[in-house]
Amino acid sequence: MIAKNSFFGPSDPAPDTGYKDPPPRKGFFTDTSICIGCKACEVACKEWNEVPDDGFNLLGMSYDNTGSLNADTWRHVAFIEQRKPLGHQQPGLRQPAVDLGMPAMGSTNGEPAASTAVATEETPDFRWLMSSDVCKHCTHAACLDVCPTGSLFRTEFGTVVVQPDICNGCGYCVPACPYGVIERRKGDAGTKNVGIAQKCTLCYDRLDAGQRPACAQACPTESIQFGDVDELRERAQARVDTLHEAGIMDARLYGNDPNDGVGGTGAFFLLLDEPEVYGLPPDPVVTTRDLPQMFNHAATAAAAMLVGAALSFLGRRR
């Protein structure tokens, strides 16, 4: 079932997979501009999905002690500390600004932080970026494409889910993901789903029951918004327009473009800095976009191998 845009370009994944009259595509819009870094999403995800701990480590990376998305972390809150002026929360309470006493550190190289905004007492020269990362549920999902057992599959909601009873732990999806999301679970023999590829399911079980995913349900600021991808894309565009009007020109959307390298993602983001600052690839491309050319090159090489071997038997017999 190879349609025109099966490898690349805009596509509605569930109908493209062959579902008849599927529900609208579901996804996340994670608005990092209102993330407060509470990690309720990480906790709710672990509790609901019975994800084991990933070691209780102190990583020395601001308040981030989970490090990255992996087999045992399906929501990951990144913390970035920057010497850039912080805008004010405007909670509508008309309270005077509260000085939290955040340090206005001097730059290590003696130069001012790369920002045109001026730090004042009201806007301290310091900001925290917090972002809850998650599986992107790509329109063109490399993990799903390369899975040799069919364990990874496209749901009727357009999401990408591992069937743990089928996965044999070949590990191919791990290097295939352009975001480094999916991973094979390590642990003792008794660990749940050990040796099997693990990642966010967008709470497939909750979706089936008409519920929101656990992380979105737990998010106290609605930084994580769940809904129909079409509607979320409109909401995200409106939000980024609002922020630009307010002079927050750092705001940009990530993953919302159906023409991008993965055909747009089901879970996309509003970021306040370049994607790589958050540990996201700046211009990801699904590797299978190039699969037809790879196949052609390999076929040519195989033919050359046959010819080369045959040639060596021509001519002299010894």
Add this chain to the structure above:
Amino acid sequence: MTAEIPTVDPEAAPGPDMRAEQGRNALTGSRGGKPRRGGGGRGEQAMVPEAEFTSYYGRQIVKPSPWEADIPAYFFAGGLAAGSSLLAAGADMTGLPALRRTARLGAVAGLSFSMVALVHDLGRPSRFINMMRVAKLTSPMSVGTWILTGYSPFALLAGGAEVAGMLPFGKGSRVVRLLSLVGRPAGVLAAVGAPPVAAYTAVLLADTATPSWHTAYRELPFVFVSSALAASSGLGMVGTPVSQAGPARRLALGAAAVELAMERQMERSMGMTAEPLHTGKAGRLMRAASALTLGGAVGSLLAGRSRFMAVLSGAALMAGSVCTRFGIFEAGQQSARDPKYTVVPQRERLQQGQPVRYHG
């Protein structure tokens, strides 16, 4: 720097719904109206280990494959089997029984090792059979499974025929007669199925987000098939008297030359992701691979006169193939662990105004 404790008028406090709405629409960020950097920004340089690119605490972005030595060892063994099946069929057709014997047995040995390595590498080895529940063209591993499934019975049959011919007993038994009857057709079918076995493994590596594997996708199949031929002809030179090893010597020379040339061409087309091929463990392996392959190729020119030279250069070619497979494997792993190889090429595309976008 005096902190005032804000007082909240309960009347003014919004209800839960309203608070959620206001929270969602709250304005944060740099209120100073900092212009958005048009893709040319370098972000916060203070928090990253290197100045040329930005990352999240220097952490990897894409994940390295969880594969261990099983996989590059399989690439070598599978390539050895495939090349040997080609040599065996050629030797069978042209009446070189000693070369045919070495090659057929080499194919069986390589194939057997491959099967063990492929199962051992799985997170759940007991579920190996799940590889065969689908046939999936978008998955090089699925395609490879079926390529191996098609190739293996014939390679094993041809090997079985060879063993049957070597037995000092049972010449008249039905099994032995049947095996010797099917030896040639099975060998020919194995030879037809062999090139895909050697070539698909390059697609297996290239069809990933691992920077140094994916960018090599044009030349890697040629490097892998020539490495397979170099190894198998090396085995032919080691295990066959010089009088019957002529085709193996010619094949060794040609394959080694093509491998060295294609490897250089590959590095040129990989851009900065060729770097890991020269650094660390991968760099040491690739340098050893070049030296061994070159040495084996030169040695093959003298191998027609001396069995000692034949064994020496044949062994060098096989060792060179091992080093090539492990070197390329390790380079990919290194490229995945360093965010530089993921961020910089993508950032350069953006800076040049050429992001990857679909254009109809």
